[in-house]
Amino acid sequence: MSGPLRLDAEALNACVSCGLCLPHCPTYRVTGREIASPRGRIAAMRAVEAGEAPIDAEFRRAMEECVECRGCEAACPSGVQFGHLMESTRAALPPQPSRMRRVAEWIGYRLVLPRHWLLLASTWLLWAAQRLRLLPRRVAVPRLSAASLLRPLDVAVGGDPDAWLFTGCVMDAWLRDTHRAAARVMRATGATIARPPATAACCGALSVHAGRKHEAKTLARRVIASMPGEAPVVVDSAGCGAAMKEYGAWLGTADARAFSARVRDFSEWLAATGTPPVRAQAARVVVQDPCHLRHVQRAHAAVRTVLAPAYHLVETGDDGLCCGAGGAYAATQPDLSSRILERKVEALRAVSGTASPIVASANPGCMVQLRRAGIDARHPADLLAEALDV
Secondary structure, eight states: OOSTTOOOHHHHTTOOOOOTTGGGOHHHHHHOOGGGSHHHHHHHHHHHHTTSSOOOHHHHHHHHTOOOOOHHHHHOTTOOOHHHHHHHHHHHSOOOSOHHHHHHHIIIIIIITTOHHHHHHHHHHHHHHHHTTOSOTTSOOOOOOHHHHHSOOOSOBSSOOSEEEEOOSHHHHHOHHHHHHHHHHHHHTTOOEEBOOGGGOOOSHHHHHTTOHHHHHHHHHHHHHHSOSSSOEEESOHHHHHHHTTHHHHHOOHHHHHHHHHEEEHHHHHHHHOOOOBOOOSOEEEEEOOHIIIIISOOTHHHHHHHTTTSEEEEOSSTTOOOSOTTTHHHHSHHHHHHHHHHHHHHHHHHHTSSSOEEEESOHHHHHHHHHTTOEEEOHHHHHHHHBOO
């Protein structure tokens, strides 16, 4: 770790440049540029670490254009931990040259996300802007509901439950009805559930993707402390669940590793617990695997297990290619995000035979991204709540 990026030399040199990752990289697929591939980015990292290349605008661009889907990891025969290399590289980059970008990131990551009350207040401003038609369509915000924001989530805070339901930050503000659906389905199994206090709302995933590892670790410690005991921690956001399953690697402590071992995706927990009785529905549902559920958690099969009793499921032929959401990626890289999204939408429509298929997606970012393109994206919890035979 002697270079300017302070990367682990063994992890960096594990890449043998075989190129098997290329078809699985969304940015390489839409640009065709070597530097926009995992292999090209790792070569650039090596050059910087060896002092053969500077950390210049071109290098920063190559690192920031990565959507961090980690599809390359699933395809890599050498087991390269590309996600960790990218997170460490972003953390080592100099401050943003754009003052406006630095201010925006400070507001988002330091001020709003760690304070859930402030996020909710900001959401009300977004709701008002939507109603007044002041919010540009390109801004990745779902259609907000005042009724949903006004109604608290009917899940006890704290206690000694059979399972915790992690409510998060952005998802609780923008897609709280999905939490309600998840809670309803979990209760239908006979489980008692609880949620953490709002002071531990943000898991740190957005921060670590932005290279703000110190802030992410602080948020992780708050989350760990908020849900004591041994009960499973159920997460209905694939991106949050992936981050929380990596707390052990982030913090390197026994407590963090024990907590990560308790984390379960909603469908993963439900498949192990047993899906409650459901009524068969007429709808055909296309399954879209969020990258962090498929490539990081490797828990995407559970979505099919829990939905199959109620719906006719349809698979895409794109091998789980990214939709371009990537946390804040749609906001920071709108052009690339849109080009990646176009490919995903084409695959979804091709297999469904309709312009607006019903798509099951277990990640809020993917749901919002797909809805922007006119896709009827729903969370597995929403679909199951509709089909409950109770």
